[in-house]
């Protein structure tokens with residue numbers, strides 16, 4: 396048994412520290428309320444400030460001396476800021492539903508749990524609802540470390556005028572889930588999103604080679620569907636398992652242990668610099684010799700680091716290539732604006748999708 400006196404003394408200490416934390420969080424929340432008043436009196440209706448949130452989290456991570464690690468500490472502050480923002484004005488965030496998808500997990504990781512998350516049926520719908528002002532922001536998957544780009548999201552940007560205002564990365568752990576009617580020896584069907592089935596291909600080949608693999612609109616949808624079915628399993632994450640009351644037969648069945656997905660936050664406003672930013676652009680290039688070299692050379696000459704170059708077929712048929720390019724730096728930075736001016740003058744079309752803080756968590 397622990398020493399009772401020592402335990403009591405330590406718990407008294409924790410009680411008194413909690414009182415101080417409580418008073419400080421309340422003081423911080425009152426400050427946020429005053430910030431809201433300042434914004435309102437300036438006629439500014441935008442309460443969520445991603446560049447400021449990134450700065451707050453980076454500052455906390457730089458100052459943290461343990462024993463909690465930087466990510467853990469930032470997550471706590473993420474939730475405090477989320478609650479403070481909800482006091483100013485609750486933020487409404489649409490995501491690719493139903494409830495329990497990895498996209499919802501990404502939305503909550505980025506905005507914290509005080510955000511109101513709204514499930515929608517398709518990526519296009521998320522874009523539409525943000526554009527219509529029915530929600531403040533949207534979260535869409537853009538790229539998986541195992542399976543590559545999510546082309547549907549890229550293509551939707553071609554027809555949209557929305558801005559990218561943030562990015563969030565999520566480690567993706569898949570589990571094989573079953574309802575009460577299914578035994579592990581009698582699984583004849585495995586439901587999941589096509590990307591998730593692909594991310595677990597080798598595991599399925601090894602463990603359930605004969606089971607039919609059925610692609611559905613999301614892994615949460617797969618989890619929802621198998622609840623009452625016999626001989627069926629779903630591949631989905633923790634949130635879906637919990638939400639639909641399913642049992643995890645096998646955990647972390649993704650073929651690559653570092654499997655992660657990058658999501659983008661889309662909104663209507665452009666975001667000021669945070670000090671550590673990225674920019675995404677779409678360019679349409681004429682089909683001429685040296686076109687790709689001419690496009691990329693100004694980045695190199697101006698010391699702008701490219702983080703991704705992705706090609707998609709142009710849908711107008713007018714231009715042969717459309718490139719999605721991500722690079723480090725904010726569009727307001729002199730070297731970035733010089734590159735954008737130069738690139739804009741040589742390509743058929745250039746659209747800046749947005750400059751936004753690099754993912755902190």
Ligand SMILES: O=C(O)C(=O)C[C@]1(C(=O)O)C=C[C@@H](O)C=C1
Nearest residue numbers: 430442443444447448476479480
């Ligand atoms: O600094 C602001 O503009 C605030 O509204 C305060 C605060 C915070 O809690 O720190 C809250 C919400 C914003 O998204 C950014 C920061």
